Amino acid sequence: MSCGVQGVLRLAEAQQQLAAMLTCCVGRETVPLGQAQGRVLAETVIARYPSPRFDNSAMDGFALQAADLAATGPLPLAGTALAGHPFAASWPSGSAVRIMTGAPVPQGTAAVVMQEQTEAVVQGESAAIVLRAAVKQGQNIRRCGEDIAAGEPVLAAGVRLGARNLPLLAAVGVSEVVVYRPLRVACFSSGDELRDVDAVLLPGQLVDSNRYGLRALLHKLGCEVLDLGIIPDDPAALREAFLRGDAEADVLITSGGVSVGDADYTRQILAELGEVAFWKVAIKPGKPFACGRLSRARHGRWFFGLPGNPVSALVTFLLLVQPALERLMGADSAPRLRLRATTLEPLRLSAGRIDFQRGMASVNAEGELQVVLAGEQGSGMFRALAQANCLICLDDQAYPDQSQLAAGSRVEILLFDEVMT
Structure with a gap:
C-alpha cells in the first residue's frame, strides 16, 4: 500500500482496493460442532458418512417388492418398519x-x-391393502448417498457456520471443525466534545453514540471487541490508543478525527506510526x-477510521469496513445483493457521488417492491x-443530467442484513 493521501474515489474503486490489499490475519483452532455457531471455516470439510446414511422411505406408506408393483388383488401385511426400528x-x-x-426400506423393496394411494382391507383374519394408483419402480425411496456421498467435500473454507449448515455437518458425521480464531477488534471514539451516556453534559458536549452501534455491528460479525473508550483530541493520548490497539487487537477502528478539522489528529498519528491510504470516498453520507x-508499530495492525457523524459511521461501516473485516477473519464476502424498487415519492440526487438515503421498503398488493424515505x-x-x-442507492452516474427522481421511478436498494439489525 502506498503512502500518501489519494483523491476522492468512487465507491467501487475503494471496495476493490480494500479487497486487493487485505487477507486473513487470524490463526486457526479446532472446536466441537456444538461450539461452532458463527465461526468461519478454515479448511474444507469432508463428509465422514453419506446422506442419507441408508435407503429409507420418503412417505408413510407401504413397501413393495418388484413382482407386486402392479398387483390387482389384496396384499397382506408382513410387518412394520419404523424409524429406528x-x-x-x-x-x-x-x-x-x-x-x-x-424408516429403512426392507431388503428387496422396489418402491x-x-x-393415500391404497385401501385397507381384511383378508381372512389379516390386514391387507389394495393398490389404488399406479406404482413406479423406485418411487418414494431416498437412496443412500443421493444427497452427499461419503468422502465428498461439503463446505469450503470461508463459510460462516450457522443454522443452515450446522445440521448438514452433523448429518454427515462431522463432530468438530477447524475454524479461524475470532477477529479481535479494538475501537475508540475521538473528540473533546464526547462524553459517556450517563455523564452530565456541559454546553457543547455530546453523548458518544457511535460506539454503541459499532460494538453491536462487531459482535454480530463474531468479533471480539476491545473497547478503548473515548480518546480526547490530544496527539499523545491518540498515539497511546493506537499503540494499545496494535498490541492487543488484530484491527483498530476509530470514530471521528478523519476529516479536515484543525483538531483531527487521527491521520497525523497514523502517518507517524505507519502507512495511510486516506480515502475521500464519493458517497453520501460518509465521505471522510x-x-x-x-x-511502524510492533505488530503492524490494520486501521479503519470512520466519520464522526453517526449515520455516516454506520453507512461507511456497512459499505466498506464490514467486507474488509470479513476478509481479515477469513470469511467469504460476496457482493451485497441490490434489488430494484419503485420509489413512492420524489428523491433528490447528489452530484458527483452515490447518495445512500435511508428508506423503508415494502411489498404492495401486487407483490412489487416499493420504497419510501424513512x-x-x-x-x-x-x-x-x-x-x-x-x-436507497442513488448513483449520480445512473441518472445523468438529473437533479431529482420523480415518484414512480425505479431505484436500487440495499436491504439491511442481520448484521445491521
Missing part, C-alpha cells in the same frame, strides 16, 4: 410391509406407495474515510436510520 423378518412375495417416513496500517436524511439524524430497513 427396521423390519427384519421374513418377507414373502405377494405381501407388503407397512413403513413410516425415514414405496403412499398410504481513512484506512491504513500501523507498519425520514429526514441528515448525517446526524438518528430516527431515519432506526426506522429504516434499507438504503
Whole structure:
C-alpha cells in the first residue's frame, strides 16, 4: 500500500482496493460442532458418512417388492418398519410391509406407495391393502448417498457456520471443525466534545453514540471487541490508543478525527506510526474515510477510521469496513445483493457521488417492491436510520443530467442484513 493521501474515489474503486490489499490475519483452532455457531471455516470439510446414511422411505406408506408393483388383488401385511426400528423378518412375495417416513426400506423393496394411494382391507383374519394408483419402480425411496456421498467435500473454507449448515455437518458425521480464531477488534471514539451516556453534559458536549452501534455491528460479525473508550483530541493520548490497539487487537477502528478539522489528529498519528491510504470516498453520507496500517508499530495492525457523524459511521461501516473485516477473519464476502424498487415519492440526487438515503421498503398488493424515505436524511439524524430497513442507492452516474427522481421511478436498494439489525 502506498503512502500518501489519494483523491476522492468512487465507491467501487475503494471496495476493490480494500479487497486487493487485505487477507486473513487470524490463526486457526479446532472446536466441537456444538461450539461452532458463527465461526468461519478454515479448511474444507469432508463428509465422514453419506446422506442419507441408508435407503429409507420418503412417505408413510407401504413397501413393495418388484413382482407386486402392479398387483390387482389384496396384499397382506408382513410387518412394520419404523424409524429406528427396521423390519427384519421374513418377507414373502405377494405381501407388503407397512413403513413410516425415514424408516429403512426392507431388503428387496422396489418402491414405496403412499398410504393415500391404497385401501385397507381384511383378508381372512389379516390386514391387507389394495393398490389404488399406479406404482413406479423406485418411487418414494431416498437412496443412500443421493444427497452427499461419503468422502465428498461439503463446505469450503470461508463459510460462516450457522443454522443452515450446522445440521448438514452433523448429518454427515462431522463432530468438530477447524475454524479461524475470532477477529479481535479494538475501537475508540475521538473528540473533546464526547462524553459517556450517563455523564452530565456541559454546553457543547455530546453523548458518544457511535460506539454503541459499532460494538453491536462487531459482535454480530463474531468479533471480539476491545473497547478503548473515548480518546480526547490530544496527539499523545491518540498515539497511546493506537499503540494499545496494535498490541492487543488484530484491527483498530476509530470514530471521528478523519476529516479536515484543525483538531483531527487521527491521520497525523497514523502517518507517524505507519502507512495511510486516506480515502475521500464519493458517497453520501460518509465521505471522510481513512484506512491504513500501523507498519511502524510492533505488530503492524490494520486501521479503519470512520466519520464522526453517526449515520455516516454506520453507512461507511456497512459499505466498506464490514467486507474488509470479513476478509481479515477469513470469511467469504460476496457482493451485497441490490434489488430494484419503485420509489413512492420524489428523491433528490447528489452530484458527483452515490447518495445512500435511508428508506423503508415494502411489498404492495401486487407483490412489487416499493420504497419510501424513512425520514429526514441528515448525517446526524438518528430516527431515519432506526426506522429504516434499507438504503436507497442513488448513483449520480445512473441518472445523468438529473437533479431529482420523480415518484414512480425505479431505484436500487440495499436491504439491511442481520448484521445491521
